[in-house]
Amino acid sequence: MMINYFQRVNISAAIVPMTQSTAGAPFYNWDTSDKSLILSSFFWGYVVSQVPAGRRFRVPESSTANSFSVGLLAKRFGAKLVLGVATAIGGILCFFHPLAAHSGWESVCVLRVFTGIVQGTVYPCVHTLLAKWVPRTERGFLTTGIYSGAQFGTAVILVTSGFIFESSMGWPGLFYLSGGLSVAWALLFFWQGANEPATAPKISKIEQEYIESLTGSNSASQSMPVPWMSIFRSPAFYGLLAAHCGFTWGFYTLLTEMPTYMSKVLQLNVKSNAFLSSLPYFAMGVLCLVVSPISDLLINRGTISITTARKLFNSIGQWGPMACLIGLGYMTADEKTWAILLLTLAVGINAGCSCGYLINHIDLSPNFAGPMMGVTNGIAGVTSIVAPLVVGAILNNEEDPSQWRVVFFITGGVYLVCNTLFVIFGKATVQSWNEAPSMSSTMTLRNNLENDSRTIAPTSDKDHRF
Template sequence: MGFETTADKLERPNNFGARHWQAILLFVGMMINYFQRVDISAGIVPMTQSTAGAPFYKWELSQKSLILSSFFWGYVVAQVPAGLLAKRFGAKNVLCIGTAVGGIFCFFHPMAAAGGWIQLCVLRILTGLVQGTVYPCMHTLLSKWVPRTERGFLTTAVYSGAQFGTAVILISSGEIFESSMGWMGLFYISGGLGVAWAALFFWQGANEPAVSRCCSKLERDYIESLTGSNADSQSLAVPWSSIFKSAPFYGLLAAHCGFTWGFYTLLTELPSYMSSVLQLDVKSNALLSSLPYFAMGFLCFVVSPISDLLINRHVLSVTNARKLFNSIGLWVPMACLIGLGYMTADDKINAIVLLTLAVGINAACFCGYLVNHMDLSPNFAGPMMGVTNGLAGVTSIIAPLVVGAILSDEEDPNQWRVVFFITGGVYLLTNTLFVIFGKATVQPWNDAPSLSSTMTLRNHLETDSRTIVPTTDREKENRF
């Protein structure tokens, strides 16, 4: 039920190698990029409250909502171009430039805020544009560096940086706000770390093992034989027509959209639910706010080795493993959300437990849909991630709007129950589509002809057409 080829029998390199160092660098990079993404969510409260030594602004609720959502306007637009740029110019270069520019933008947030909320929205849109490079570039790099026998663990470990980054920002923001820098320090620190990491990764990172200075020949041969990615993949033309005719692609897209809908519903709306219905001020307790994301980050390191173990020992096929873990990651949180809809102010502890489980067990999806791009097409994992993450990003904009349309009274638990039931229904539907249509086998269109090969063939045909032997009598006479 698993997979085994001659390549799988190659000697495994030392326990810690270049691929692990690359994974650590990308994990830190993911954390820092999430600092840039979440800093406005953590900073919007002190930015609109009068505190000693720091400026504040009297923005209306609608203006704050636009500031918070404007990031995604740029983020969604950038996804597909980012995937193509990563494939064309190298994911390392695009990721370094995107992170560095995002870090520089962080430094200008206090200045933009002083100029008005519209200027801050423009800056957040620009931040979203450069942040849109992160996921396509990460997937492009991982498709080159991660052997399929370690795909679940290393990929999940890298992307867990998003959860740890969110948790670190939430838990440390209180200390930063109380420092001499005030809320402005949050943006200065995020910006400085972004520029520093970009410099480090430009020095130590590599697009693939073949160009790495620290990857041994043994490890390079091992990785290249188990990724399924061609050495000349940068010259391959993206087979868009085949991708959009592929049923497994749509199963993957459904799962990605479902995860994103639920994740951002929880991220943006649950603090209001906890405050209004449970009468618990989550924002005043940094540890409680960060707990679900620490749980998710921790569980990433629990479920991913289990997934790889089940696959490598042939207990489950790759396809069945992806479907199983994605089902755990969406359907268990679905049950938690249904239960959360019946919580009251007297059930604070139970509600916190359900909230932590609903977010934490989402980690299993990282061994499901998140690695499935590389399963289907190692050569085009980056562009595919650009498409699915871009369309899924639209749901991160729509989901809060749906919640806003449902809630007329934030203190009414019956209205919140509808919100949770809708989110649970999205989980149920999207994962069902993934279970029905999803696959984890390399698709035929992964080996599309390269651009250079296509041009050579075209030139060859054109040459042949000019040298075809004439068949008419007049043409024969002209030849002689």
């Protein structure tokens, strides 16, 4: 997650020095509209690649089924292969960004579209892996721990960018380093990664059985057709979709525009801008690791149900930032400290969503968490395209705090509406369409356990052995 966010965030960090005259590095006279198109173009490809068109593929007649359908590449080729190849290709594309910038902003947009296409596989693949690997009694902490790499990756790339920009490499060095690390990681992942416990070469039988018994996912899901009609008829799915869209709008609005806001409104230099822009994401990464064990503890002790926990923490993660953005709308360059504090809180408190909508796909359907993530991430990705374009349309003068106030108020309104829908329609119980019809009795038993909301974590080695 860290490495893949290097690929996503490097353009947000580099866009400021790319359009300013600095010693030893080329710069380009791109206006606000051009920069908005560059920042949003990543998501054009990102949306397209989320859910490859479902079609039917023939399997040998000796198989147990005549055909099967796939909603995602990960279901057909395995999440390990798709994620590794996508990360490597994204890294290679990073190397060509400086050359593309020299050709014009349109060329940068083309590269960002291709980067978005390969990055679109990341969340569905990771969700597919998590559904196979993470026991439900540890779902909050382990899933959040992995996804916190997104925040730490964002923070690392932003905080180091200032030093890279001032080095002999200049801003092109940011893309070269991102690309090199991506390719290196992909090679390591091909060597050590595994799609599920059953195919991991070094896992013990006891650990494999323990994980498989507590994930709610099974190896047969690889050949099970995705129940799209049931998914799209589920109110819980639409509540989840709304929460995902709200988070994505707010997160990417701040991610893509924060360096510009700090430079133009708060009047911070490039190095200070880079460090302070990274601070909110460090805060979010740390808070992710704080709130997730609290969520698991409350659930495993039976204090609150899983559904209540998801709604509670998601509300903290979206309504809290909403309040911060309202206050931020009235900050000026004379109030740098308060503005930075509110920005840090607005992003940091988003950590609550890591125990909310982000793992709700796995709650609803361990077998089809990846395809569901592909759908919600794809639709939410549309908001990632729209958000920078809306900002570009509003900001005629990037130094005018009143125009930024409108941007922050719109973002706060999106948080308010989307999380309200999640609170009304959201659920965190395994849905009946998660299993094949022949497994309906097992499904009924699991739902009864989930609804009782008193799943107890193993407390001894004896418990682990079952």
